[in-house]
Amino acid sequence: MNERIIKLTDAEEVQDFVRAAGNxxxxxxxxxxxxxxxxxxxxxxxxxxxxxxxxxxxxxxxxEFENVLSKYSVA
Incomplete structure (x- = not known):
């Protein structure tokens, strides 16, 4: 099981993250x-x-999902 800490600051970032997760x-x-x-x-x-x-x-x-996580990663 992989674990990452992210921070999403606006609705556009949430949409980008959920789209990548959905794929x-x-x-x-x-x-x-x-x-x-x-x-x-x-x-x-x-x-x-x-x-x-x-x-x-x-x-x-x-x-693709790993790239999105890296974009929003805080740690």
Whole structure:
């Protein structure tokens, strides 16, 4: 299981992240504190709020998704 910390600051970044997650054939979870959301749900990700450090956990490999994660990575 891979884990990255990201920060999404506006709706455009959320849309970019969710689009990349939706193209993956493996499960991706995004969490803030104790709340865990399916990263392929735009409403769920927006509901977590913006400008927070979010933890992304995923169990597969996809180059496009890795590039998007790198764009928004804080650590």
């Amino acid at each position: 993956c054939d493996f499960d991706i979870d995004i969490s803030y504190q104790r709340i865990v959301i399916d990263a392929k749900s735009i409403l769920g990700v927006m509901g977590l709020g913006m400008s927070k450090e979010l933890t992304v956990k995923y169990g597969g490999e996809d180059l």
